[in-house]
Amino acid sequence: MHFFLSSVLVTILSLSGLFAAAHPPAARAQTVQKDYENHPNRAAIEYVVKNKLMWLYPDGNFRPEQPVTQADLVAGLVNVKGLTQGVPIPGFPANHWAKVYYERAKKDGILDNVSINPNKVLNREEAGLIMANAWKNLRSAFGKKRQSYSELAVRNGWLPQKTGKFSNGVQTTLYDALSNVSRAEESKALAILHRDMLGILEGEKIANQIHQSFRISGGYLKGTVPTINGYDIRLLAGMKNGKIVSFKSGVVMLNVSQIQYLELSVNRKGEAVSLALYNYTKFPSLERVSVR
Template structure:
């Protein structure tokens, strides 16, 4: 059964079923599905499924069900990743299946690098290892995941090992690519829609968190002044995120109080800014000022 673009459903407010491109079937949105029987009501990924549908990362079928145990295709995951990142621009793809419902999303994925070194096979059912490869590509522009995965430290890890350890794909017992048993890094099982919803939610929350944190950092950076070894500025107060400053030089000092501050940094040569969700440890912003006390140039060192 072919699926169609769920954005058209937003335009057809009076329609029960969304349509687009070619084909005859589509899916139902969350507002419509509230009136339908849900086949994921008691599913382990119920919250993830509701999040994915609400944020238009995945969809419900016309009968109101999600089919959490149904396997996903390459097109399903590519569309989800494009939606997670809110990609709008694309480039033409040669020899793409004529009339395929996911063509526009593949064009955006190609431009973003999601499909780097990936054969375009939209109807191919994905193993966890193949899905992990796409996720790593997608997150290169966000957390330099491809660069890091290909580094000396991680180059011998399977793709699923890297993504499960990063928290982007759920662990599952099975086998590594070489056939060796593993209790959580299974590479060979086919990916189902419930697990895909979990992954897309985690990636979307990470992406949104980074965007929010970048806004907070820009407010902080624009407030900074440096004069005669004294750094002054303002740390915004935010209920969801915390900003921490680490100074390095002749000694180490941490600072994380919100509001205005003025500090003598003449004995420091480096400042690291970390912004995290409160209660979490993974940095959403991780920026380095490496030329103190001379100037306030910085670079991102986030993984």
């Protein structure tokens, strides 16, 4: 009996070993990592995928070090800005996946001074120009012609600092213009620009709310500056006697005949760059001009 039980036990252990042999591959499959899980730009990659600004490949990978093409960046920027209207581009390949993105980018000005070549792998100078074009109708500073768009991209955090050369061949320790832009680097740029885009939309909404509250009645400008969590809102009134009156919240009441100008700004708390910025200089008219 002892011999019999021992034999049965050995047989069971042997069989269990056979069955167990199927489990390690399954366990390994569960721990397979996506190619960006340990990448320094993982948060940006997850952000752009979640917000449908870029995409994962069918195998679930992002290919973070793959160089981006012109079409990749144009499509990403169109997604960031939520563009829906386009214009035809004569000669553009009819069956190219990015055709609709290029038509929308063309109407928006993203392709200004850009040689259209959707399959071209971009260098940092070319990418900087396209990103500046995308933002020039949102922030006036980006509408100025530059000697180096790679420098502009680095200074705004869109691209990382990198040793290399400017487009004219001059050596640089920070603003390399000639190397490629990776998908991981594009993801960080698009995440930054998308956050700014969402902020601008919210800032404009707040500025419009304040503007719509303004009334001129009995020789006085009346209105309301709201308090909104996460935002610094400020209305500055420059008076003809040289004084400046500041309103951060509450009711506004000013003698119109004494106002020289108003400046209305909306910022995220703790940030210096305005999401909305308007000047009023034509009193008693309430006409305003965006100076963002």
